[in-house]
Every structure is written in C-alpha cells, then in structure tokens.
Amino acid sequence: MKKGKEVTIYDIASELKISVATVSRALKDDPVVSKKTKKKIFELAEKMGYRTNHFARSLRTQETNTIGFMIHELNSNFANSVLLGVEKVTTEAGYDLIIAHSSESYDKEVANARNLFNKRVDGLIASLSFDTKQYDHFKQFKDKGVPVIFFDRVEKGNDNTVVVIDNYKAGYDATQHLIDQGCRRVAHITSNLNRNVYAERYRGYKDALADNGLDRDENLVLVDNLSEKAGIDSAHKLLKQKRKFDGAFITNDFVAAAFIKTLKENGIKVPEDVAVVGFNNDAIAHLIEPSLTTINYPGIEMGEIAARTLINHIKGVSNLQQLNTLIINSDLIVRESSQKKKKGKV
Amino acid sequence: MKKGKEVTIYDIASELKISVATVSRALKDDPVVSKKTKKKIFELAEKMGYRTNHFARSLRTQETNTIGFMIHELNSNFANSVLLGVEKVTTEAGYDLIIAHSSESYDKEVANARNLFNKRVDGLIASLSFDTKQYDHFKQFKDKGVPVIFFDRVEKGNDNTVVVIDNYKAGYDATQHLIDQGCRRVAHITSNLNRNVYAERYRGYKDALADNGLDRDENLVLVDNLSEKAGIDSAHKLLKQKRKFDGAFITNDFVAAAFIKTLKENGIKVPEDVAVVGFNNDAIAHLIEPSLTTINYPGIEMGEIAARTLINHIKGVSNLQQLNTLIINSDLIVRESSQKKKKGKV
C-alpha cells in the first residue's frame, strides 16, 4: 500500500481516451456499456494491474460490504463450526467478515458492538455472552436500519430474528432416552440458566421427568461454566451425595468427557452404573470410551443459514421482519455411554 | 448505514464555529489542539453520535488498518488456537482481521491471496495449503511492500519471515522417547511431505532411529491426510503387515486418537503392545484412554507472536528484514499412551 503508484480508473480512462464514467461502468459490468469498450477496458485494467479501491467506493456508496460476527467465545468446536458456515456463505457472496468475540464478558460484548457499529457493518450475526442481561448495545444497529440476526444464545422475548435449535425438545429427548434406559435419578449438568439455550434444555429435562412420573431432585442439577474442570468437579459433587444417581444429561460434550473420565477413575461404570448423554456431537464424542451419546448440534448449518438469511435481507431478496425464528434440526445420536439395556457399538 | 444522516466532522465544526481541520486533529488527539477545544469537540461528537468514517480516512491515508489471515483450514484445534492468538493481538492494536481459508486447495489459496491483495490489507499472516508448490501469489504483496509472515506451513528456502516450532527436534524427541521406552520398530503416520512441518518431523524421526542404530522400514511410514479415517486406515494397514510394530509417532492428535481406538478394538494394548506419541496437544489428548503422549504445539502463542511481529513491522517499530525465523518452544508431554516402562497417570 505504501510503495508504488496505484492504477486508478483515471489512468485507464486517459490511456484509452475515454471518460472515467465509462470505465467505472464497464468495471461494474454495467450493461449500458458496449461490449467492445468493455473488452478494451477489462484488458487494459488487467494489464495495468488495476484493483478497485474499495474505500473510495464505500465512501461513495455508503455500503461497506462487511458483516460483523459477534460470538461469545472462539475456542469451542461449536463456535468454530458456526464460523465456518458463516465464512463460507459470506465469502461466496463477496462480503468481508469482521470477527469479534467477547470471552463471555458483557462489557467486551458492548465494546465489540460499538466497534462493529463504527466500522459500519452492513449486517450483524451475534451470539450473546454468558452474563448479558441488557441489550441496549444492539439498539444502535436497529436505529440505523442495520439488520441483526442472533444465533444459539439469543435475546428472547423480542422481535429479533433468531436461528436456533429446539433446545427444549433436545433436553426432553435426551432425558427421555435416559429414562428409557432405566434411569430413575438423572442428574443435569448445565450452565447459566439466564441463557435461553440452557434454560430451554433444563425445561425439557424437567418436563421429561415429570411426564414419566419421576421426582426431581434439585441436588442433581449443577450449574457450572462448561469448562473441563466443571466436568470433574460435577462428578465429584455428585459422587459425594448420599443418594445415588444413575444417569446424567450434560449440556456439553467436553464437560461430559471429563465427567465420564472422572467417574471411571472412581470406579463407576459407564453406562452400567451411570448412563450419560452429552450435547453438541463434538468430534471427541465418538473417540472417547465409551463413545458418547449426544445431541447433534449442526453448527456449520446454523452459520450458513444465519449468514444466508442476513445477506438475502441486505440485498432485499427477502425481509427479516417476516420471519422471526429459524429452527434447525437436531437429533439424538445414541452411542455407548447411555445404553444400559441393549449394549452395542456405534 | 442506509437510514438517517451520518454526523460528519463538518457538522461538528459548523456547530462549534471552528474549522474541520481542528475537529479532525482533535479527534485524533493531536497534541497541537488546545485542551479546551478538544473537550468541546469530544463532548459534542459524543452527543451528536459522531462516528469516524474509516473509508474516507483510508482513502486519504492509503492505510486500511486491516490484516489478512490465510490459513489452510479452519476446523482444527490448532488452526483455531492460532486464530485466537492473532485475533487477540490485532484487536488490541486496533486492526481488523480478514480471514480466508483455502480448504487445503492451492487454487483457493491463490484466489484468497488475490482477494486480500485487492482488499489492500496492510499485512498478511499465512499458512500454506497441502498442495501449494508455487508461491507467485505472494509476490504481489512483496512488490507493493506489504509485509507477509508465514507460520506453521511455511515457504522454505526463501527470505520470508516465518514463525515455526522446531519440527525436526519435535520429531526427533518423540521418536527418541519411544525408543527410550523400549520400542524397536516405530511407525510414523504423517502427511504430505512437501510441507516443511511434516518433512522436518520425518527427518527427526529418521535421524533418531539412525542415531540409535535402528533399521528403518519404509513400510512403517504412512502418508495420509490427517483425517480420522486416516488414523483408522493406518492402524489396519500396520496390523496387516507380517512384521510387528511396537511404537507409533503420529503427527496429529486426532489421528492418534482414532488410531489408538482402532488398535484397542483389535485387541492391541496401548502402550504395552504399541506405544503411541501424537502431535499438537489438543484437548482430546488427555481425555482419551490411555491419555496421549504428545508434542505441545502452542498455537495461541504462535498466533500472538506472528501478529505482534507483523504489526511492529507495519508500525515501523521493528523490521522484518532483520529476522527470518522465529522459533517457538514446543515440548514433549509424556502421558500414558507411551509409557511402556514406568506406568503412571498424568
């Protein structure tokens, strides 16, 4: 950027003895320009090493061709899957992506929102951090007419467009499956219940127990931070309780892996003594022993859908106002860790 | 961006009855502007909801404040760690990051390079894809004076600045460790030997064998694509060979996990029958059983160093020409999967 002169449309125009307007039009493939002049222009542009100046263009058009991606953290399989999906779609559509992650901090999330706002993204795809309870920092986008799509961790009870899975159903199915396997005291290890995803899964868990006439024991519900340590600690806590538990629905595969490992180290057999269901279907799920029953959470798909929906809205192909909630399929994948009854490999 | 008028420095200037130049200077915190006027300007800017127009600025200054990040793929732990490190540093320094991944394809890599070049990134951080054998697509950056730093998969034999670990040493240490544990026939599962990382690890492997007076059997060296399937297939291939093997140095933890799982399914004990060393120290390494001995490959650190070095160069604090190779520490982490002799948990 510093050395050497950049070729501009003026250089091309004067070389070809035509006007910059024509060059500008030709470069955008405007049908109003004749094939002949277009050809000349393209060839010379290529030859001279011309590259469009996106700043000049954005300055003029007031469009940035940039999409902001706000995520609670960047170091999980799920987060990366979503990013992968988003990146795929935005790249294909010719948009740049600015990534900002909050490390689960509300303050950082606010700062990121401000930054992306100042960078004038054309649209925003966001997942909330753990402790976000206020949503004023998204208002500036709405005020300016910048579309926002939430995914996974979404702001509930508002007219936002959100892309989610049916977390209630997933929680219900996971718990029901454990009950079907003969579990009567099912623990639930989850995270901040202010976030829709965990709240909904918890609700599914509770309803499944109730629907099967099982008592619920709040001592079996542990809220932690989805770290590996959380899995280890939770296992220890549950093992210390007098009343035994025979199943666990854990809202994250990594936590589940650490949990199972800890159980095994303490002589508890999985699934014989305790059946376990995880969440996400991370790659780790089928590599540990026993392989982990889990809920498939298709991050790539979620990212693709969020990005595609946003871009369609930006381009005016569709309208976000018309749709509020996009629900992506998620399924229970049964592997060894939960099969008390019919044992089998997957 | 579309609705509502944006506030510009002209609005602030006319409101305050001063010149735009002063406003511009004040906003950049230029010491030449008096404290008093600065204060007035900041307050009004805040009140009016002013936000700098980065396009106008970039158009003027010819600086984009953007850094390009080219990576071979985005779906590995290592890749994400590097991204995390890069993102941290660039964000702190006020740079935007444009991410482009090649999915291990040379053609895509070329296209990405072109795109980032056209977007006029101020600098580039890149890791090469599998089959990249030609490097012309990086020439355009050098010609324009845009600094490029390679990491991990680097272009060798050139005067590029590269950030790497000592792959030779890592390969040597891993192999030596297996030999120390009593292994005599050590397999090596690796990937495309055109890439420096795998070539160097292989060289370390060979030298360690030689230095210990062990024969090398090329049938024990398998080149594959780092997929999970590669781990499974490799295990089957090795098991089919008449001559037994008693150790394996595998250039990727995920492959190693699948490899070990396959061995176990075939009644082979790890580490008793076959000792295994992986590479990367992914989270999975200590969650599988037996826990996996591996080489710690600090991706976050690598990303941070690459980004910091690049930015220092851009800002003129230091000069890339002066340094060619930055080597990051990596160590062997001994866990259960390799300990034939003294068993112990980690």
Added chain:
DNA sequence: CTGAAAGCGCTAACAT
C-alpha cells in the same frame, strides 16, 4: 452509448 462534474468525509500541506 458516452462524458462532465459534483461530492462522499477525511487528512495534511500550507497559511495565518
């Protein structure tokens, strides 16, 4: 189908 010219918002000489 092509051209002339204004202007997007900012910065940096060059004045004062």
Added chain:
DNA sequence: ATGTTAGCGCTTTCAG
C-alpha cells in the same frame, strides 16, 4: 493554536 483548501478514487446524476 487554528483555518483554508486540495484531493484521495469512485459513483452517479444530468446532458448529450
């Protein structure tokens, strides 16, 4: 310490 002004490269009316 502050002001004037040209110009970064592009798009887009408006005219022809």
